[in-house]
Amino acid sequence: MPLLEIHGLRKYFGSVVAADDIELAVESGEALGIIGPNGAGKTTLFNLIAGRLFPDAGTIRLDGRDITSARPHERCIAGIARSYQIPQPFETLTVFENLLVAAVHGRHKTEAGAAQLCGQVLERLGLLRRANALAGSLTLLERKRLELARALATSPRLLLLDEIAGGLTESECTELVGTIKELHASGVTIVWIEHIVHALTAAVGRLIVLNFGRKIAEGKPAAVMGSPDVRQIYIGIEA
Amino acid sequence: MAEQNKPLAGAGHYRIETGTPVSLMAAVGTLIVVALLAALPLFAGRDLLENMIFVLYMLALAQCWNLLAGYTGLVSVGQQAFVGLGGYILFALTLIAGIDPLVAIILAGAISALFALPTALIVFRLRGAYFAIGTWVVAEVYRLSFAQFRQLGGGTGTSLGPDITNAVFAIDRVKSLLDVRTPAARDIISYWAALALAVGTTLLVYLILRSRRGLALGAIRDSEEAAASVGIDNARVKLAVYVIAAAVTGMIGALIYLQKARISPDAAFSVLDWTAYVIFIVVIGGIGTIEGPILGTLIFYLMQNYLASYGAVYLILLGVLAILVMLFAPKGLWGYLSQSYGLELLPIRRRLVWKKDQ
DSSP: OOSSEEEEEEETTTTEEEEEEEEEEOOOOOOOEEOOOOOOSHHHHHHHHTSSSOOOOOEEEEEEEOOOOHHHHHHHHHHHEEEEEESSOOOOOOOOHHHHHHHHSSSSSOOHHHHHHHHHHHHHHHHGGGSSSSSOOOOOOHHHHHHHHHHHOOSSSSSEEEEETOOOHHHHOOOOOHHHHHHHHHHHHHHHOOOHHHHHHOOOSSEEEEEETTEEEEEEEHHHHHHHIIIIIIIIIOO | TTTTTTGGGSSSSEEEEEEOOHHHHHHHHHHHHHHHHHHHGGGGHHHHHHHHHHHHHHHHHHHIIIIIIIOOOOOOOOOOHHHHHHHHHHHHHIIISSOOOHHHHHHHHHHHHHHHHHHHHTTTTTHHHHHHHHHHHHHHHHHHHHHOOOTTTTOOOOOOOHHHHTTTTTTTHHHHHHOOHHHHHHHHHHHHHHHHHHOOOOOOHHHHHHHHHHHHHHHHHHHHHHHHHHHOHHHHHHHHHEEEEEHHHHHHOOOOOOOOOEEEEEEEETIIIIHHHHHHHHHHHHTTTSSHHHHHHHHHHHHHHHHHTTHHHHHHHHHHHHHHHHHHHHHHHHHHHHHHHOOSSSOOEEEEEEEEOO
16 A cells, blocks of 8 residues: 555636646655645645645545545644745744654643754754754855754654755755655655755656646656656756 | 755754843843732732732733734734623623622633634735734724623623622731722722732743744734745644633733723723723833733833823824834834844844854
């Protein structure tokens, strides 16, 4: 059984179709990449999966359980965590408290019991020396890392990354890709939206392409990126 | 799978620390101050006691509003709804049902909590500025509704006779113990009740903030969307805070009107007295800190004591001071002090401390 199973998912904003009959299955342990032009419905798809938006039609299942009408916090507790495209840290809390609140509420841990997990995640993501600084004082790279760290503090089974490499320098991006690959190797299932295609293809085993809310291509990254349709629609190059 | 999880495992041992060296001293200091305040009726005159009752109930109101607005982001401009409600419940319970005023104060808290539930259903549909306006409108509805009760004096209000205000629990014991007359004994009991409410509210806010729910409050205030995405049931946490604040505010309102012994809808549901002044206290003292409202209440009391006779000029001064603080010390005077000197008397921050394995 796939970890995440999406069937016939539709979402309209007025007359705009943001998700058009989307079918998607993500196996446990997989790393899936999603690309598509701006406005293709990538973030909308994440919002539907994470419960920020509810679909007009279709079902979403996590581990076989129907979560289509579950509220966002219930989906987190069920095992879905996300990072936001524009980081949304809890600015008046410290970096550590950002993770602590996620571990305590997302995984029903006690504060004392969560400290070890949070410390390890911070260490892993190179944020330990900033642990007791206010999250509002972080740099962009640190904020991106905090997004990832906070999502990990909920011990997710499915991690949704929304353009986490956007705005980073080449070396920062390489470093982050390394971290994500290691996370994937440690058993976390990842779905990753990214405009920086080479970062994405370095880390994912399968790629899907969205355009106007429709899935237009799917497969191995190299094959998908080589297909004329994708080159034309996504990169704007005539085949 | 467990084998695979290894890359995440770090080498350190981590734990949480909350106390600071100053905070232990502050805790001892607080206990001493509270003990001294409790003993105040032994050597203070009635004027001072009456002033202190005012200071203490304003402090308790400020702590409640700070819990709502400063810690949870629920900027209510309608807390006078629960002050007035508490006051009117006290009058109804003592005048009509003949209940002991101190018992009525506690019941006023419970009934205010019950009223807060349907009120929350309405105002929680609104966000930000609309929430603020919505709470104000609801408070006006409360005011207009209570003006309809003939038994409670309608629009002009009513008074509590001495037969009721003097029938307070344990008043005879206080009279004989401290060798005072009935009106003084009544003030002493009101003073102790106000002290208990102020200290109790401060302690309650502190305990909430130290709990796992308290950790969620800051997250909700900073980003509701992200808070939900890490497993926080925003609606439930906000409702709990709103109901708790309403219950405590209702008890404070009951005490205020037991002390005043006269109630009218316009005074009991006054946005100026029970919300604007309270916001002033919290803003100049330091929003989002427990110490701030204490500092703010003292400043407000001193200003009112020395400047209130200037009427309009006094109100202008309050406004100017609030604006200056907002511009130059947006976290209030306590925020400024604690930032400049690293002071934290009642620590709620969780600090991560670690030691490396060799």
